[in-house]
Amino acid sequence: MDATRPRALRLVVPVAALVCSLALVSGCSDSGSSEKTSSRKTQPSTTQAAAPAADxxxxADFQKVIRDVLPSVVQIQAGGDLGSGVVYDDKGHIVTNAHVVGDEKTFQMTTANSEAVLTAKLVYAYPDQDLAVIKLDRVPDGLKAAAFGDSSKVEVGQIVLAMGSPLGLSSSVTQGIVSATGRTVTEGGADGGTGATIPNMVQTSAAINPGNSGGALVNLDGQVIGIPTLAAIDPGMGDSxxxxxGFAIPASMVKTVADQIIEDGKVTDSGRAALDITGRTVVDDRYRAAGVAVVQVESGGAADKAGIEAGDIITKLGDTDISTITSLSEALAADSPGDEVTVTYTRDGAERTADVTLGEQ
Structure with a gap:
């Protein structure tokens, strides 16, 4: 495990398109028109004076948010690795990423207001959503819980701050905007990630670097709207x-999972749909991914009740083509337990369909 790194999503970035866009923007000014240049010079001075005031x-807004929230963001040492966490309540519960805690059960932490080393123990890790809760052995005086916002109110274009410990630099802050919402992202599992498929993630332009995982993505109202978890990787730039x-787990999901862990010691209601099978990706005679082979069917589960058997190959979920186990996980992430979907599969070379009432992961 390398919890100092945010988990990497392999994402092909259209670099050429980005370069063209930048070139077009830089060429928008009209340097060839003296008339337009003159008109710009005669703009009222009040407009010019307003800019510094707005800045x-x-x-001031940035600094207030940082003063209010940064004391609630901690640095976590899990074995030899570093990550971040957010103070969840006044009882010493800290929420972070499951990939930050890894296989560790005990941790050392420092807060933004003190260099004193605090100790904590794992309450429960939930790798399927890449979330975990740990608890301080002793709650220091003045420990402040963060305020978590409503993810449904997050909008593209909102200014946000990412707080955490990138590269071990505790209490660091970066700034950006919400770039998109509702992203479904699958973590890599080979380099310490949980391999989880996480729906409804918040995409942000705020820099998320190694060590930011588990920290806070915060709006200008001082509310945590997400837990930074993933940074995209561009294979065209040597996997840099x-x-x-970057991507953050939405605050509403964080609260749902954390509240269950604190109350019950585990996640009792994931809200994540499942077919109740164990599967693996299969390839065709040209070595291209061609579906998900059902290796095992849970007795009494969703697939079993619909007549799906071990050996069947799933090729479609609803209208979504399924070629890999990852694509199946991503398709299921858009559904909820109890939803009815049509599963297309092959058995002995013949295509069949089954209406399945989805179970819960």
Missing amino acids: SDLQ AAPGI
């Missing part, structure tokens, strides 16, 4: 991080 107001493409 000052925004800076793709600048400005």
Whole structure:
């Protein structure tokens, strides 16, 4: 495990298109028209004077949010690795990523306000959503819980701050915007990630670097709207991080999972749909991914009740083509337990369909 790195999503970035876009923007100014240049010079001075005032107001907003929230963001040492976490309540519960805690059960932490080393123990890790809760052995005076916002109110274009410990630099802050919402992202599992498929993630341009995982993505109201978890990787640049493409688990899901862990010691209601099978990706005679072979069917589960058997090959879920186990996980992430979907599969070379009422993961 390398919890100092945010998990990497392999994402092909259209670099050429980005370069063209930048070139077009830089060429939008009209340097060839003296008339237009003159008109710009005669703009009222009040407009020019307003800009510094607006900049000052925004800076003040940033600084207030940082003062309010940064004390609730901690640095976590899990074995030899570093990550971040967010104080969830006044009882010393800390929420972070499951890939940050890894296989460790005990942890050392520091807060933004003190260099004193605190100790904590694992309450429960839930790799399927890449979330975990740990608890301080002793709650220090002045420990402040963060305020978590409503993910449904997050909008593209909102200014956000990412807080955490990138590269071990504790209490660091980066700034960006919400680039998109509702992203479904699958983590890599080969380099310490959980391999989870996570729906409804918040995409942000705020820099997410190694060590930011488990920290806080915060709006200008001082509310945590997500837990930074993933940074995209551009294979065209030698698998280096793709600048400005990061993902955070939405706050509403964080609260749902954390509340269950604190109350019951585990996740009792995941809200994640499942076929109740064990499967693997199969390839065709040209070695291309061609579906998901059912290796095992859970007795009494969703697939079993619909007549799907071990050896069947799933090729479609509803209208979505299924070629790999990852594509099946991503398709299921868009559904909820109890939804009815049509599963297309092959058995002995013949195509069949079954209406399946989805179970819960």
